[in-house]
Amino acid sequence: MTNLLDRLVTTVFGNVSSKLIENITRSVDQVYDFVYVKVLGLPFIVLGARQTGKTTLIEWLRENVAALENYDPAPTAPGGDSVGTFASNIGDEMMRLKPTRDVGGEHEMWETDWVELFREAKPRGIIFMIDHSDILKHKDALNFVMNMIEEEKEAQRNLKAFLILVNKSDLWLPQMPLDKLMNQYGNEIKRLGQQAERLGYKASIYSSSVTAGVGVREAMRTFFNSIRPQPKQ
Amino acid sequence: MRHVEIGYVLEGTRRGYNFTTPTDGIEPESLKAIWRRAMPRGQGWGNYPASRSLKCFGLESGEAAACDITVTDMIDEVGRKGIRHAHIHIFTLKEYRAFLLERLSQLPVATVAEAEKRLYSREWELLFRKYRDIGKPRTMIKPQTILAYDGDWTFIKACVLLLVTRSTLLANLIEVSPAINPFAERIFPFTTLALDYRDEGRLVALPLEKARTIKDVPYINLI
Numbered sequence: 001m002t003n004l005l006d007r008l009v010t011t012v013f014g015n016v017s018s019k020l021i022e023n024i025t026r027s028v029d030q031v032y033d034f035v036y037v038k039v040l041g042l043p044f045i046v047l048g049a050r051q052t053g054k055t056t057l058i059e060w061l062r063e064n065v066a067a068l069e070n071y072d073p074a075p076t077a078p079g080g081d082s083v084g085t086f087a088s089n090i091g092d093e094m095m096r097l098k099p100t101r102d103v104g105g106e107h108e109m110w111e112t113d114w115v116e117l118f119r120e121a122k123p124r125g126i127i128f129m130i131d132h133s134d135i136l137k138h139k140d141a142l143n144f145v146m147n148m149i150e151e152e153k154e155a156q157r158n159l160k161a162f163l164i165l166v167n168k169s170d171l172w173l174p175q176m177p178l179d180k181l182m183n184q185y186g187n188e189i190k191r192l193g194q195q196a197e198r199l200g201y202k203a204s205i206y207s208s209s210v211t212a213g214v215g216v217r218e219a220m221r222t223f224f225n226s227i228r229p230q231p232k233q
Numbered sequence: 234m235r236h237v238e239i240g241y242v243l244e245g246t247r248r249g250y251n252f253t254t255p256t257d258g259i260e261p262e263s264l265k266a267i268w269r270r271a272m273p274r275g276q277g278w279g280n281y282p283a284s285r286s287l288k289c290f291g292l293e294s295g296e297a298a299a300c301d302i303t304v305t306d307m308i309d310e311v312g313r314k315g316i317r318h319a320h321i322h323i324f325t326l327k328e329y330r331a332f333l334l335e336r337l338s339q340l341p342v343a344t345v346a347e348a349e350k351r352l353y354s355r356e357w358e359l360l361f362r363k364y365r366d367i368g369k370p371r372t373m374i375k376p377q378t379i380l381a382y383d384g385d386w387t388f389i390k391a392c393v394l395l396l397v398t399r400s401t402l403l404a405n406l407i408e409v410s411p412a413i414n415p416f417a418e419r420i421f422p423f424t425t426l427a428l429d430y431r432d433e434g435r436l437v438a439l440p441l442e443k444a445r446t447i448k449d450v451p452y453i454n455l456i
Contacts, residue, residue, distance in 0.1 A: 050248070050249045051309070051310070051311050051313075055276065072279060072313070072314070073276055073313065073315075074276060074277070074278040074279050074313055074314060074315025074316065074317075075241065075249065075250065075309060075313050075315070075316055077250060077272035077317060078239060078250050078268045078269060078271065078272060079268065079269040079270060079271075079272060079274075079432070081274055081275065081276060081429060081431075081432070082274065082429070082431035082432045084431075104249065104250060105249070106247075106248070106249035106250050106251070107247055107249075108247070108249070108250065108251050108252075108268075109250070112265060112268055112269065113269070116269075
């Protein structure tokens with residue numbers, strides 16, 4: 001689009017126009033960024049097998065609190081719960097976020113609730129949550145999500161980032177560093193990296209404990225700044 | 234009438250919410266709709282132990298799904314409460330009407346009489362609210378009516394069942410009777426207890442403490 005505009009203006013006004021084009025493009029990107037971050041909300045979704053802390057993460061983002069130690073969610077039922085757009089303090093900036101729905105993580109919900117949410121939200125980012133327990137269950141879920149991204153061409157178009165958030169670090173980090181835990185996901189990580197490169201999104205892995213408020217602020221800052229139209233470091 | 238259940242499985246490889254009875258003979262589309270819609274919405278069910286909700290909605294097949302939901306005392310492996318169990322009955326239209334009338338007749342006569350009285354006193358409030366808050370909820374064509382209450386939930390069940398089974402002025406303010414309104418829903422979707430109005434049917438009852446947290450959406454306080 002920029003190239004086309006560049007060529008058109010160059011044809012009409014000559015080479016002097018390149019600076020003008022740069023300025024216009026930057027301004028358009030800034031407006032686009034403003035509209036997403038301050039008005040419409042950045043569309044993202046939270047997925048992961050059951051009991052990994054999806055509901056708690058959304059609540060953490062919504063409540064703008066340091067920790068959620070006393071939060072006591074019920075298992076999310078089939079169909080999930082609608083979550084409206086809300087403002088959240090990400091890094092040093094107030095951003096509007098749009099998770100669309102909070103869905104459950106049971107196997108029965110992958111084909112239904114997850115796929116429908118992906119189609120509906122057309123997210124710019126996916127937060128995929130895992131923990132230290134039942135590696136096979138998390139591998140299955142992660143492979144399902146990668147297949148879903150592959151198959152859902154229309155929904156995948158806006159995807160800019162995929163964050164694996166290894167939650168409950170207060171329970172596993174004292175015994176095992178993150179890289180050792182993630183070694184068990186070697187094939188999945190390799191596949192994710194290849195898919196990210198091919199489809200043009202950024203994949204990253206962070207550890208966190210949402211309830212204790214450890215690591216999650218940094219992970220969210222990096223994630224949301226990478227899915228905004230004008231990514232920031 | 235056919236019957237399925239959605240329950241929470243705590244053992245085996247497929248833990249969590251599942252269909253816990255055979256689903257043979259139910260069309261895939263109906264099954265999908267039941268899976269998505271059977272449970273009332275919202276978080277915080279652990280604060281409403283043993284509560285019961287009746288949620289009804291139409292299926293594409295023309296049948297009605299009536300879901301009896303109970304908040305169980307189950308606790309999952311990580312200590313989460315608020316686990317619900319749903320008994321879902323799939324009725325033809327005729328069976329469904331009989332089912333609603335039977336449910337209403339099972340309620341104490343005094344409670345139903347009190348509900349009638351209270352609903353009658355709210356007719357004008359509903360009318361005024363409806364026109365004052367004309368843009369909320371967003372659609373005027375199929376608006377949602379939210380009732381709020383704090384107390385014995387049998388009363389609110391009586392209110393909702395009265396509204397969906399009788400063609401009173403109040404019922405017609407919510408939706409003009411299908412007898413004269415070609416656009417009326419033949420199976421009026423409602424929920425007698427939910428913790429969030431979003432994604433619920435046209436008539437939904439919330440605990441007052443939950444309704445008070447709603448911004449910009451009008452509700453009718455039946456206290």
